[in-house]
Amino acid sequence: MNLVKHLDEKTEAPDHIGWRLWQASRAWQADFATAMRAAGHGWFTEARAGLLGHIARAGMRQSALIERSAISKQAVQQLLDGLEAEGIVERLPDPQDGRGKLVRYTRKGLDALRDGDRIKMEIERRYVGRIGEERFTALMGALRALAAGEAAAMGEDAGAEGEVVESK
């Protein structure tokens, strides 16, 4: 309510790279989640989004999903339980392996993905409008370079147990 007004206190606002990244990431996620819910996907949460980002459009083994998502298999399972209950994905026995299960999007899930893609593009357009095409491109470039550098640092790091590429 009066939060903005109060910022004229000498506020020691943090301004380091970590805070800026966090702030921008939070803002993006809030935008995205809000738009998804507005688009009728009330089941959408951040944690679920994180998992969905790893599920290949064509479906995949649950074990492969666990490997990619960098959280415990039990956590993946619980999230999948929820998504299955919401009718976003379905789990089928893997014909190739009696132990395995295949995770696949339902019709409803694919619809949500489509909406998600649209919303991402809308947000991106808004960002470009806000800071300009050039700056936006520079931003993406710097973030990609940073990530690539991170991966490289990991790689050099003799015997570090490989870092999973976390996704959204």
Next chain:
Amino acid sequence: MNLVKHLDEKTEAPDHIGWRLWQASRAWQADFATAMRAAGHGWFTEARAGLLGHIARAGMRQSALIERSAISKQAVQQLLDGLEAEGIVERLPDPQDGRGKLVRYTRKGLDALRDGDRIKMEIERRYVGRIGEERFTALMGALRALAAGEAAAMGEDAGAEGEVVESK
């Protein structure tokens, strides 16, 4: 273990701004938390960091902290309980207001802040080394512009209840 190796699967890696921001933010936080724990601050967690970022070096009213931190007063209280138990902050009655309490860093807390500042600078130096001074500056500039644009968009947004500047 074999996670990196598996990435040669056709992986549909996401590459939109939201994902890049999230990834970079996560990486930074992991770096920071790891370094803090390595520096002997085992009590350090992300949530606590988020709150500490809002506590002025000189201490402040608990109610002011609640206002700035953009989470419920009960959540703030629980986090403070933890930080107090760890000896990072202390709570004193406010002499000006019988209802209020003052939150203040202890010696240990101030030491942790100092270490935190050092670590932030180290990470930043690493980032600059990774992508170059120029790109790093552009990154910071773009992130700041984005945040400023966000605030402005909020401001225009007739009567939107002011957005708190979340911190870390």
Next chain:
DNA sequence: CTAGATAGTCAAGTAGCTTGACCTTACGTG
């Protein structure tokens, strides 16, 4: 054909929030 690795499930516990109910203290108004 059996030892052990792999795929998945079930159960219980933790961190970090939330909302709701409550008590105490301050303050503006009639």
Next chain:
DNA sequence: CACGTAAGGTCAAGCTACTTGACTATCTAG
């Protein structure tokens, strides 16, 4: 100056998103 209401804080209970540990079923290598 009393009193209704707002503000500051606490206590309790519940939820989400994880975690670790223990277990079952299936596959595969020797």
